[in-house]
Amino acid sequence: MVDLAAHVRPGDGIWWSQTSAEPTPLVHVLLDSVAEIGPVRAFCGLTWDKRLTTELPEQIALSSYGGLGELRKLAKRGRVDVVPCHYSALPRMFAEGRLPNDVGFVQVSPPDAEGLCSLGVGVDYVADAIEHTPVLIGEINQRMPRTYGAPRVPMERFAAVVETDRPLPEAPDRTADDVERAIARNVASLVEDRDTIQLGVGSLPSAVLDCLTEHNDLGVHSGMVSDGIARLVEKGVITGSYKEIDTGSVVTGAALGSNELYTGLPGLPIEFRPASYTHSPAVLAKLSGLVSINSAIEVDLTGQVGSEMRKGTYIGAIGGQVDFSRAASLTGARSIITLRAASRSSSNIRPVLDGPVTTGRSDVDYVVTEHGIAELRGCDLTERARRLIAVAAPEHRAELEKSLGDGKAGTNR
Structure with missing residues (x-):
């Protein structure tokens, strides 16, 4: 050694x-x-x-x-x-x-x-x-x-x-639950043929990919790829034929998945690039069909996103969320934020974020939960709150409405 x-x-x-x-x-x-x-x-x-x-x-x-x-x-x-x-x-x-x-x-x-x-x-x-x-x-x-x-x-x-001579660590494998599958179906409805998608790894992104099997000619430009990406490449769903750059190739920085994914990589049209390329604003601006799909811990009633902390402890990261969300919203096609409507007894759509703002409300086009899709692009603060409450967990909607009347919502405005 x-x-x-x-x-x-x-x-x-x-x-x-x-x-x-x-x-x-x-x-x-x-x-x-x-x-x-x-x-x-x-x-x-x-x-x-x-x-x-x-x-x-x-x-x-x-x-x-x-x-x-x-x-x-x-x-x-x-x-x-x-x-x-x-x-x-x-x-x-x-x-x-x-x-x-x-x-x-x-x-x-x-x-x-x-x-x-x-x-x-x-x-x-x-x-x-x-x-x-x-x-x-x-x-x-x-x-x-x-x-x-x-x-x-x-x-x-x-x-x-x-x-x-050791096997590469495989990503923890957890099957999507009913809530994640419902979110995934809603997200998939926002993805169009020929779009170039970015998403992470895990049970929810995998569920989203499973819902895209009937799409055509998708492209991928993402920080990470998973088994789900490889499956869609093999099925001919992901072709990259309409990407403005790196046409015909999946572009990523890392692969996280199963041993089957790792051993199959040399035979797939996947290019591994440094972060200075995969996350570069100048590069992302060339992808007019870019759709970013990122997860959140919480979202406030103005559309601000928290993806880093819960109850004062770091459990996430800024990562590439802002890089891709901003590019998708400004020069690409759609910026999508996904989250469970509630965790245990608490709403994840809140009057005010508990943690720091990860992604600004101006970089978010859609917020998706298992209860629906809140389209925020072009909406004022009042309309944003109304649409976000509509996709919150039903048992928390009255309390969220009350926070608007009490003036407790929008402190971050």
């Missing part, structure tokens, strides 16, 4: 790949050896590594762009510092040294005949960060597929490597 003490100094800043591309063996070496190395700063994205969140040494000051996956547990304990930023801002933050960038851990494919390694399923912020990171340490995984679209990493770029 790698002797990190030979490459990492006290006070260094370390970042590593996220989700299915997370270089877990290297992260675990850091957990085991940081007491001898000394205090370090670290940055990671969405992680499923339970050891990271249960055995995080005091010598590691961890930061992230959100409280995603296992990081929710650290957020509750105050052990992760969240940097609130748009996903499109990460490349610049690495370039300016505002995020840890002395050492980078990456998981890559075996080198090809020219000695070049693919970043595989985890290009996203990694490809941008590499350019500004002097020390790169690699996990060369025999099962990491070679993907296309991003620059490859020459073997001589690595200060050290460890070779593995």
Whole structure:
């Protein structure tokens, strides 16, 4: 295994790949050896590594762009510092040294005949960060597929490597429930043939994709892709034939799904690009048919969206929501926000947000719940509130109406 003490100094800043591309063996070496190395700063994205969140040494000051996956547990304990930023801002933050960038851990494919390694399923912020990171340490995984679209990493770029042969982590698989299926049907009714869609991963996005099987010639430009995207490509639903750029290709930064998805990637028309491309305002502005589909924790009666915190704890992120919502609303086709109307006994459509504003009301065209679709584009504040109350949970509508009369709604206006 790698002797990190030979490459990492006290006070260094370390970042590593996220989700299915997370270089877990290297992260675990850091957990085991940081007491001898000394205090370090670290940055990671969405992680499923339970050891990271249960055995995080005091010598590691961890930061992230959100409280995603296992990081929710650290957020509750105050052990992760969240940097609130748009996903499109990460490349610049690495370039300016505002995020840890002395050492980078990456998981890559075996080198090809020219000695070049693919970043595989985890290009996203990694490809941008590499350019500004002097020390790169690699996990060369025999099962990491070679993907296309991003620059490859020459073997001589690595200060050290460890070779593995392990399956990539698969995304947690949860079947959509009745509420999510109802939301998905409503969302699918807003998607038109030849649109270019962006959406995340999880049970609700998967349900949305399942409802798009009768559509034609859809395109995809998204931060992540899942098994559902691959299925629609294979069925001929997603062709990308009418995309203004990258015609015929699915463009993404990462893949999160099953082993079947990972092994099938080399045979699919999917290009993996850095965040500086996938989330670039200039690039997104070229997609006139862009439809963004993003999830929220809460929405207020003016249409402001909260997707980061619940009861004072980070459980989400700004991520790419604003990047895509703004582009879809201004230069694309439609910006869609989805959420459950209620959680337990509380309405998720509120007079005032409990947490910070993630996406401004001017970037939201539609809010979709299991009870219907609230079209907000072109509506004044009074009409917005009326339409949002109409898609709230029925048992909470009277209280929301009352908040309008009491003047409690719209404090954020």
